[in-house]
Amino acid sequence: MNWAHYGTAVTAAFLASLVEFVEALTIVLAVGTTRGWRSALVGSAAGALLLALLVIAFGPVLQRVPIATLQLVVGVLLLLFGMRWLRKAILRSAGVIGLHDETAIFAKETALLEREPRAAWYVGLDGIAVAASFKAVVLEGLEVIFIVIAVGARGMLVPASLGAAAAGALVIAVGVALRRPLARVPENTLKFAVGVLLSAFGVFWIGEGLGWSWPGEDLALLALIPAFLAVSLAAVSIAKRTTAATS
C-alpha cells in the first residue's frame, strides 16, 4: 500500500461522488425552487440520515468478510459499475447517444413539480417536496456509498470516504452559492475518467481476489488506468467511424 493507492482511491471516490452529488443537487434545487426550501432541506436531511443509518448498520458486517472474498465481490461489482459508466461515456463522446444535460433535467423536474397540487402535509411541510428530495438524496447517496465501499476495499475506506466527503462539501458549497444546477460541470468527461478509474480498480481487485500476481504488484493499478484510457479512446474513435460508415 503506498501513496499511489491512496491518491487513486481519493481521486476515484471524489470524482465518482462528485457526479452523484451534482445529480442529487439538481433535483433538490428543483424542489427547493418550486416547492420551498424548508421541505426540500427536510427531505434531504432525512435522506442523509437514512444513509448514515445504513452505513452504521451494514458497515461492520464488511469487516467480517474474508479479504479475498471481499476483493472478488467488490471487484466484480466495481467492474460492472465502472464499465457501464465507461461504455456510456464512450457512446456519448462519440455522439452516439445524447449528453446528460443538468439544465434540461432541472427544467423537466421543475415543470413536473409545479404541476403537482400544493398541500400541507405535516407541520407546514410539503409532502411532495419532502418525498422528492428524500428520494434524490437516498438514490444518489446509495451510489456514493457503493463507490466508497468498492474503492475503499482493502483498508482504503478512510481515503475513499475523504474523497467522497470533499466532493459532497464542494457540491453543496457551490450549490448554496449559485442556487442553480451545476450545468458547467463537464459531466461526461468526469464519467469517462471515473469509468476508467473504477474499471481499473475492478480488474485489479478481481485479480487480487483470485490470488493472481499482477506484474509490478500494486503498481499494476497505475498501469491499468492508462491502459483502460487508451482502450476507451480507441473505442470512441471506432464508434465515430462506425456511425460515419453506416450513415
Add this chain to the structure above:
Amino acid sequence: MNTIAAAVREVWGLFVEDGSFTAAILLCIALAVSVVPRSAIPPSWRAPLLFIALAFVLVENVRRSARATKTNPEKTKVQGQS
C-alpha cells in the same frame, strides 16, 4: 413502497444497462474463476489476459451499439440517467 421499488431499480441499474454487455463481462469473470486456474496459462499472464478480454468486450459492445443506434436514430435523443 414506490420509493423502495425505485431504490431497487436504481441499484440494479447501477450494474446493468445493456444485458449482453453485462453478460459478456460476467462470462469473462466466470472463465477467469473456473477455467484459467486449470489452464496452462502462466500465472503472470492471467491478470493481464483478463484485462485484454474485458477491453475486447468493451470495444466490441461500443462498436455494436454504435451500429445499432445508427439504424435506430431515436436512441441518440436519449438522455439517460447516471
